[in-house]
Amino acid sequence: MSIAEHIAVTHLTDQPQPQPQPQPQPQPQPEDITTEAAPAAAGVDLVHVPAADVVIEDNVRTAGDLDPAFLASVKRHGVLLPTIGYRNASGAVVVRDGQMRVLAAREAAVTVPVFVTARGDSAAARIAEQLVANERRTALSDGDRLAAYRQLEIEGLSVTAIARETGTKRDTVKQTLTVAKSDTASAAVTSGQATFTQALLLAEFDGDADAVTELTECIAEGYGDDELTHTAARLRQDAERREARTQVRADLIEAGRRVVGEDDDYESLDRLTDAADDVTDYQERNALDPEQHVECAGAAWHVREWGTPEPVQVCTTPDAHHARYPSFRQAIQVGGTAEAEPSDEDRAAEVEERKAARRVLVANNKAWDAADEVRREWVAGLLQRKTAPKDAARFLAVALTRHAATRYASGMVSARGLLGIETTGWEGDTLSQWVEEHPTKGLHLSLAVVFSGFENIANREWWRTPDAESRGYLNQLAAWGYPLSHVEQLAAGIQPDPDQADGEDAAAE
Incomplete structure (x- = not known):
């Protein structure tokens, strides 16, 4: 059953109409009930006109681009809300309010419902009415949309059915329902404290109180999507490692x-x-x-x-x-005298220093591992763009001379993987065949080869002891728009803001 079958369309007008007082009527028996079209309100005719025959009046909306989801909805359900218009001297129906619905109906080859009224034909009246009609429309809030999708699911519609009925992409419906099912995420969206993208991350970690708290604090502090991407990647890895660590600890304890x-x-x-x-x-x-x-x-x-x-x-x-x-x-002994035995206070200070250094080491190593995942995904996205960065040739020249050794570094990252090539076989043959099939992508392939070399030598030592490779590579990515995380800034030779929390991004200089 389609959504349209649950919608009751009333005869709406833009002019208030006197409402007749209801008169007592005898109750009909079920066998006496028949279906009749409701009469139009006085002074208003509701007509259905083939979209091709409708005249669209001049409109303040100059762009007539149809949203694919809206067009899909009209093709499936037809035009649900009547347009408003009048008849011209030739008797043709002219639509004043509803230009986009008429255009979509023409594409879908369906009729258009029109409330035909007496309207002033002055340009001033037309412009004023069209401005009011378009500016005073209030769209559904994100909270309203979440509740509606959730209710459709409760009513028995699957993700696929909801996507079909509403003309929405299936992935979008799935993500919306994910947020709707999380009390924390849906409350954050409804209250305006989080965007839908941010709420989707909150929903992903629903049930992990510490992760939700950290993400909520990051959102409250004004983190953007880039910063949250790094944080979420680290939290995912933390969860995976926590599960594995718990099992290892349990095995050790069981062994005494x-x-x-x-x-x-x-x-x-x-x-x-x-x-x-x-x-x-x-x-x-x-x-x-x-x-x-x-x-x-x-x-x-x-x-x-x-x-x-x-x-x-x-x-x-x-x-x-x-x-x-x-x-x-x-x-070294000073003056032949051994150093004095450290005091209890000195030993306690050394203990705290070791613990603090270990905490920084563990935190930054975790942040680096998370950054690896985010950075490689970003690099792969860069290679999917139609054109390479403007100074890509200069970067390649420097990489193949000053950092020549990186070209031959092997490891988990491959140029084929960064380019999204699924063909198996020897790397050289696969890449050469790919560039023959994509002759305009030679620069992209060269970048992929060099990127994979840098990624294979990138390791946790980069943030502890930055070198020419880490600085050259990461600063170039930052110049192309990649948001360096806190730990990547260290590897790039950038001194982050001392008040910046680990994992927080800052623009590379």
């Missing part, structure tokens, strides 16, 4: 292992040794052996998140051992 978290004080075994401080040969300052360290009182396990979460052995009593790489101050 002691597990430490980020807030505990510990040190990795590869940074500790049992060699005395006076052993200066680093080849003899071996890291603690995991098998022997299990007897240490500080033996514990931590779930490392470098890529796939995995258990690694650590020590929670690092002071019971020696630093494998002693600092310069520790290695």
